[in-house]
Each structure stands twice: as structure tokens, then as C-alpha cells.
Amino acid sequence: MSRHADSKLDPSAEEIRRWGDAAVGWMAEYLHCVRELRVYPETTSRDIRERLDEELPTESLPFLKVLDTFREVVVPATRQNAHPRMFGYVQAPGTAIAALADLLASTLNANLTAWRSTPAAVEIERLTIDWVKQIIGFNADAAGLFVSGGSMANFAGLAAARRAKAPDELMRKGAQAFPRALRIYASEETHHSVAKAAAMLGIGSDNVRYVAVDERFRIRIDDLEAKINEDVAAGHLPICIVGNAGTVNTGACDSLEQVSETARRFGLWMHVDGSYGGFATLAPSARACLAGIERADSISLDPHKWLYLPVDCGCVLYRDPETARATFAHEAEYTRVIAQQADEAFAVWDYGPELSRRFRALKVWMLLTSVGVRAVGESIEKDLACARHLESLVRASDDFEMLAPVELSIFCFRYVPAGLKGGPEEQLDAFNERLLVALQRDGSSYLSNARIHGRFALRGCVMNYRTTHRDMEILLMDLRRLAATL
């Protein structure tokens, strides 16, 4: 082996310090200046590829040169998620402490498969999962683990629901051995990862029954119960109701107490998708919306959303650890635990779909310990206030209108130019779609879109400790400026 290879895979302490200084230097500068960057780049696939070396690299290059390419080619051609006016989708900014935690996690390279694989890292995960349960008000004996995101958490929750409510042997014998369709109920506003999970699980995406919503986009309990009764009469096997703690379109929170009542009455599993809204329990003004979340059998949460952590860090909690274990545990000799006590025999892979697992808990622990939940809650409260401020500005204006009530920090609205007032809705849709594209290309603010009662909506979500009331005002100014050019 050449010395050259050695020195790159296993550099000297001095080299590591030099490279690390350069990386940290970029980080400090980037986070300091991110407010001044375009939120969204003007670029094409071709532009980027022309600036990257396409050949499989045979020989080595100095790390600092590679870092330059990252800084000059990659960074400017991404959406700046840390920008205070990045309102698209449900996107958190990340934070410096968590990025440093990821540096430490990748250096230590703990692999959180089981306690004995990395004792202290698994203890940190168990401790932070306990903290998450306290934040949500979930029962102290519940199990849980960090997964890559809300989609995987919904998948895990529905897998557990099937294990609990469908015949025991289904996971061994296969779903074809049991002729009844398994049915899942969720409001029309539910995230598509629920249907995707049902498809992957072999339950079938058509067996997710979409329930009508009320004027605040919350699941209608009458329609929910009617659909369950209908399915029972048809010979299907209802297994699970999914309640939303913050929908992706409008931030609606289903009445989780009522969902829980219905689930109990019909003997169904209650899964709550709290990927967006769950951590809003830290903000006093959102707590009433989320009442009943603690009654769920399983909950999806995303620390990489409202704990402001970088991806990936999702979380699934299960009320009954034994059901989770029965869902995911598979025995094999090479994973057999030898000569250890109960706490030390704990295997994380028994509770989720993954085996190798990154030390995701480190950034949760470092963030919560360094910042404290009070400050995180204050920041979430500030995000909610920003969305309400936008709503009040829109309601006070004569050129914008709200298309849905603000429940948490999501706002859906549209621009109504004087010339289109009272005109055909299709024209307003087309105008706002063009306005959205213009806004995204402009680079000062970023929104995404939603369909509300069939109409095209400009949609934003505030999830950034950097965002202020002033940013909400700039967003409306940006839209007016661009609307004038269309």
C-alpha cells in the first residue's frame, strides 16, 4: 500500500486540524451570511454537471481542493434551508450545535444496533427518547427509537398496528394467507407516506380509506365511523386510525381525543402522525390543538423538523414495547447476545426496520442539553406568531386572501389582483401558479403550493428560529413586486 493512500484514509492529527479548521471556517461564515444568500439558486442540471469532474476518481486530490468545489459549486446551487424566508414544505434550518454533533457522531462512528455494540450511545438514545416521551406527555413505559424521518416512522407505526390487529402469523405466513382486506382510516389531508407505507407493507394503498374533513380540515368523526361500519359490514378487517397532529397542507390537527374514543370503541390501533406538529406541544399556544396525542398507540415525530435539527432524525414511539418487539424482532446466531443482563441485552433492531443505525440521538441530546427545551419552545411559539402575523396582514390587505385558517405555523393564501377579483377561479389558479414560479426564481423568499378546496394556494410554513415578523412582511412585498411584472 502506498503512503499516499494511508495518509488520506488515516491522516495525521495535524492534517485533521488543518482540514477541520477549513471546514469549520466555512461553516461559521456560511451560517453568518445565509440571510444574504438567494433562497433558491438559478441553475440547471447541466450547469452543475459542467462544473463537476464526471470521471470516477482513480487518484487522490487534496482535501482542501475538494472542499473548494463543495463551497463554490455545491453550496450556491442548493436551496438554502437555513434562510429565514425559506417557507417551502416543512423544512427546518438545522443548527450549528447539531452539525457539530454530527461531526462527533461520524468520528466516533458508533453503530446503534444494540446496547453491547455501543453502550453509551444506546444509553444516550434511550435517555433522549425518554425526554421526547416527556415532551409529548406519552407514557413512561413506552418504547421508541430514532429513524430516518417521518415516512419511516409512519411505516413502523403501521407495521406495529398490523402486528397488533391482524392475525399473529401474518408476518410469517404472508398476507395472502388471510383473505380479509386490512383497512386503515385517515383524513383526506393525510400525508402520502401513509398510503406508501400501506403499499410497501402489502396492505395495499387502496385499503387506506380517506375520511372527509370539516371546515378546519380535521377528520370528521361521523364519516370515520360510517366508513368503519361499512367496512365491517363488507367483511373487511379495520386495524388502524391515523390521526394528524399537523397536516402538511394546512397544519390541521385532528381532534385526537375523539379519534382515540373511536379507536377504543372499535378496538383499533391509533397512530398519530406528528411529524410536523408533534413538538409544538412545547409551545403553550399550540397545546390545546394537540390534546389527546398522548393516547396514541404509536406516534411519528420529526426532531429534524421542530427541534430544528438537520436531517435525518425522525422518531417513532410505541405505547406497548412488546408489540413493537413482536413486529421487528428476528433471531439469528450472529446477533445472539452472550453473557449479558437485561438492560445490556437490549437490541434496538428489535424495534424498527433498520439494523445499522447512525448515532442520531447525539444531536438530539446535544441540542436539548445545550439549548434547553424552554428556549426551543419559545422559538416554536415565535414561529406560530409569525404565521399569525402573516394571516393578519393578509386579512387586512385588499390584494391577498387566506384560503385556510392558520392552525400552527402553516399559511395558505393567494394573491388576488384587482383585475381578477370576482373572475373565474381558474384564472386565479393560473395567476398564482405563475406567481409562485416567479417567486421561487426570484430568490428573496420561497413558498410551495397546496390545493385547497380545489384551488391553487400559495403555501408557507414557518419553522426557523431566524424568521421574524419583518420576514413575513418582506414575503408579501416580494409577491406584490413580482405580481406587478406578470
Added chain:
Amino acid sequence: MSRHADSKLDPSAEEIRRWGDAAVGWMAEYLHCVRELRVYPETTSRDIRERLDEELPTESLPFLKVLDTFREVVVPATRQNAHPRMFGYVQAPGTAIAALADLLASTLNANLTAWRSTPAAVEIERLTIDWVKQIIGFNADAAGLFVSGGSMANFAGLAAARRAKAPDELMRKGAQAFPRALRIYASEETHHSVAKAAAMLGIGSDNVRYVAVDERFRIRIDDLEAKINEDVAAGHLPICIVGNAGTVNTGACDSLEQVSETARRFGLWMHVDGSYGGFATLAPSARACLAGIERADSISLDPHKWLYLPVDCGCVLYRDPETARATFAHEAEYTRVIAQQADEAFAVWDYGPELSRRFRALKVWMLLTSVGVRAVGESIEKDLACARHLESLVRASDDFEMLAPVELSIFCFRYVPAGLKGGPEEQLDAFNERLLVALQRDGSSYLSNARIHGRFALRGCVMNYRTTHRDMEILLMDLRRLAATL
């Protein structure tokens, strides 16, 4: 919001530099000294918990104090995966460049859901996936993406196999709508994540048929074909053969050319689990073993194994992009792509189970670009040579014996004390199990275990650019020293 909260979630450039210096300083020192640490800690759950603050943190703590706790409590109480004599399981050490890449990725916080979400990051993923295809010799038009690890890659490959070979509407209507059992074939030595995936998918773990192996632990084609014929006669629906490119027990490589022939003949999907061995294609001496891997319909690979990257970074490749897309694509208005060209309309979530996705490709790109594949291949070759060196030492000794041939870098052997030679096998099993526990507790070297032809084996795997021939000799000295105390 208090200033205090602000300053922790959004620290000044100066604070970031100070915190970053401290983190990088630890990193340089840790990687410099890791050879001198105990591989495995002597600790208990209770020991660790007593040194951690258990209360949900309400207020903030200085970051440097939190870093101290990480350094003093977490680091010493984990297994040191970077240590040159960490031979347990299939565990890579990680490397400094990749840890820095993870710092950059978490700072930028790109979320690789779709091209438009982060153009340059998705281009880097597509580029590095192209490089991975070249390394494996896979067809240039194939699709692929990075996932969290081999378990998820096997899950994705089997989901695609089902989409291709079972009735089209299964994922919509559910598996109960199609009464035939779907059957998957894999050798007895196959990783348990295949059965776990079958259970999660609703195919059923019992529908994974385990095929006998030959004396080198490779799938027996005669038994494979007999089982397929048997299932067809019984009315089941064979869908997939899983070939192993490096089994977890002994590193066996199935004859992938023969597996491919059989798959073609019966019209089945061929999935290759190359999580452990796939990247050994970079080492000339392993290439013959892996011949035929390029004929697969889907392949699981783990850059976080033999590309020496930290977890998590698995990879799945699909020969036919359209099948992958049909498996995972779900349409929703809020993910609808507006006003973009083909390359720019690319949505990564259409090809795998996740939606939010970390910028895993950054560490792959930085590692390959900085180090070059030639040096990585040389290091893999060196790992293979270390395992062969151990084998020759064992064969030349009169107190150790090999229990399986060394195929790649895994070695299975046992200690045979003079007093137990020719005695009952159970006594040798018990002795070696005690010896393994003693070795793990001793802290100088670390092995895990396997069951070989019913016998307890000491099992090691070399996957570390730091490991030398001398380390293999120290391992045997450690075992002899400890055996003398039993």
C-alpha cells in the same frame, strides 16, 4: 424570546469557530490515539446512567460543557470501531474526511427529496451513484440511491422484485387479494434482513426458502432449482432469488453467474446482497469471487462498510429504473413538480422508501474524490491479505483450527487446548464461548461469533485501513494469554 435562546440556536460566527475548534481538536486527538484505547469498555447501563443528567433539560448549558460530557462519559463507554483490532461483525472504522463531510452536510442541511429541493446535492448523488455502478460493473442506465444501510437496501430490492413479478395491482389492492404465496430463495447463510424484509412486506418470512450450501457455504444450484420446481408444483409464485456477495458468517460468495442463469431460466428477479462484499470488486484478488454481480436486477451495497465510511450509508441499485419507480412512486399535489424539465423533475422519493433524506452522497463523493478508488482498492486488498495471514498462522499452529475457508476478509476459527483435543465438541463450544467473552472483556482485541456446521466459532472480519499483519498476530497472542487463565 430571550437573547440566550437566540445565541444557542443561532450562535455568532465567533462562537461557532470556538466550538468547532474544540470539536475538531477532540477529533484529531481521538483518531490519533484510538489504537491505544481499549476496543471494548468495561461498563454497565447503570454506570453510564449515573454519569448522565437524567432530567429533561429546561435551561441551557455551555456547549463546551456538553462536549466534555461527550468526551468523558460517552466516548470511553463505546466500542471503538476505528480500532485496528475491532474484528467483530462487519464494521468499518469511518474516516476523518467523511466525518468532515457529515459536518458540512448537516450545516448545509440539504434534504435530498427531489432535484428541485437541492439541485447540486442531487447531482452529487446521481454522480456518485454512477461511480458506484462503474465500480460494480453495473449497467450505466441503472437507477440507484443511498439508503440508511444494507437492511433497507435489501427491503427496497425485494419490494422492487415483488412489483416486477407479482400481479401489478398487489401494492394497491393488498396481498390478500392474490391467493398465491410469493416465494423468495436464498442460501441458508443469508442475512436475516432478507426474512425481516419479507415479513415487513407482507410476503411472510416463511416464504423465504432457505437453500442448502456447498462446502464453501455457497448456494447449491441443484437444491435451489429443486425448491423452485417444488413450489411451482405446489401452486406458489416464485419471484426472486437472493445471491450473496459475501455472507455475514464466512464471507462466502454464491456463484452469481449460476444464480443469474437459474433466475433467467425461471423468469425470476435476481437480487444480490453485496452489503459486505460488493465493494471488494475494487481488489483484484476478490474479483473472480464476485463475477456475475453485474447481472443482478437489484443490488444492495454498503458504502459504510468497505468504502470505510461512517454509518449511515447503504445503497441500492436497480437495473430497470421504471420498475423501481413503479414500486415507490406516489403522487400528491404538494409534491407535484411545477414548470421544470426532465432532469430537473427528478424525484428521489420515487425510487426508495424514504422522503426526507440526508446528504449521504457528500461523504461518498468527498471520500472517493480525495482518496481515489485506487487507494481504497489497495486498502481492501490489504484487509484480504490480513485475513489470509491469520488463516496461515492458524493452519501452522497446533492450538488453533479454522472452521471455514477464508473467502474475503472474514475468518472463522477456534482454540483447541491440548486437554480438549479429540474430546466432545460441546466442550470445545463451551470453552470457545468463554474465551470469546474473556476476549471481549479484556479489551485488546474484539471478535464476534458464528455457528459453523453446528459448532461455536470465533469469528472476525478485517475492514480497517489501520489493521496490519502484526494485529493478526496480536489477536492470537491475546487469545492464548486469555485461554491460559480459563
